[in-house]
Amino acid sequence: MLERIAVTLAITIGAGLAMTAAAEARPELVGMSGQYSPGTIVIRTHERHLYLVLDGEHAMRYPVGVGKAGKQWAGTTTIDGKYRYPAWAPPAEVKRDKPNIPDVIPGGSPQNPMGVAAMTLAGGEYAIHGTNVPNSVGGFVSYGCIRMLNPDITDLYDRVSIGATVVVTR
Incomplete structure (x- = not known):
């Protein structure tokens, strides 16, 4: 019995440390x-992960949260807008799920899911943006947007x- 409790505790602590590490991750070359x-x-x-290509041999790598099951996409687009502390209007799909x-x-606002900055992507309702929920970075969590830690979206x-x-590749 004590062994089972110890294993459960170790798993719980390990998961907490992993989430904390993801929430505090910094971009790396x-x-x-x-x-x-x-x-x-x-x-x-x-x-x-999101990579910003620096040259033919190097990139900056950032941890990100991505689309949950059924909400992922792949393709090529461009940044069509950059905004600091943007207001957010939920897309129709989000409104339908959360009326x-x-x-x-x-x-x-602390309830604004865009965090401190957003860069909108051409051709859709998606963006690369910060988050006020840092533990969501590293997971399959969004409706298709790319979530970054606020310091990381500021850097990018x-x-x-x-x-x-x-x-975007799968």
């Missing part, structure tokens, strides 16, 4: 082959321009 042009954002959904959610949540926001290519 990693090697990346020259398949993409510098300035391209590559999101590997299955890895739950009591306000029609607009002001920027800066300062590094990319409107028009940057975004490649």
